[in-house]
Amino acid sequence: MAEHPSELPEVPGFRAWREFRKLGAGGWGEVYAGLDPDSDELRAVKFTKGPFGETDAQSSRLFRRELEIAQALKHPNVVRAYRVGEHLGRPYLVMEYCSQGSLTDRVVRDGPLPVEEAVALTVDVLDGLAYAHQAPLTTLDARGEKVTAHGIVHRDLKPPNILLTPGTDGAVRAKIADFGLAKAYAAVGLAVITVTGEKQGTPGFMPQAQALDYKHVGPGADVWSATASLYFSLTGRAPRDLPRGGDVWRALLRSPVVPVQDRGIPVPPALAALVDSTLGADRSLPSMTAAQLRDALLTVL
Structure with a gap:
């Protein structure tokens, strides 16, 4: 023990x-x-x-x-x-408790995932996001009275907080961890990101739009980050090549996303096009909802 x-x-x-x-x-x-x-x-x-x-x-x-x-x-x-x-x-x-660790653990240990498994885990993530972005939640208004709000944005979705565990059918399933933590830190003034001020978050899996306006980011940021996590599953790399030193946040705003097929890992052309087009909405954020991206992924395979 x-x-x-x-x-x-x-x-x-x-x-x-x-x-x-x-x-x-x-x-x-x-x-x-x-x-x-x-x-x-x-x-x-x-x-x-x-x-x-x-x-x-x-x-x-x-x-x-x-x-x-x-x-x-x-x-x-x-x-x-x-x-x-x-x-x-x-x-x-x-x-x-999720017994098989995180998506990061899996990819670091075993390398890039087979396309079918990477997409299946991403579909799980998008199912979770589609629910959370619309879920009725009880909160308090400015007067301290209970009100019902609809939806919560994760704000820090990335491979370390995509956890893996066996499903009821024995297949590995993905679950999103840490919903509420990013917003909780923002609520007490510890996670507001500006270009010149204090910055927190994970730049490798964050769209430029979120780095520019963290406080008001919407569900599209989570859709972008889910796609960035799929990119990592397929290639073992984050979508951008960011420097290890210096101002990583300034580099984020200047660094383009590397096309997924440029990583040298075979990815079906239709899937690569969907990943690249979604991550291309870096400053405007993807127009697709989590549910729409899930359906698009199921269509391209």
């Missing part, structure tokens, strides 16, 4: 979890997993980063509110969020 991590010596409730262990860390925080005593099932727990101490209670409330809104999402291709908590000012999220 794994030892309880020393980094979390006093997390309420987690001492009761069996086999509680650290899985990894990323831009949003650290991820742990263990057997949840409430369900006796394996769950993942994400502890988020951010200055949410006792002196910043308002930011913490705003952050948790956005996570709780996203918690209402229930779809086979969205990682289920079971509950939101807080420890020492750090919000955490108890989530569905």
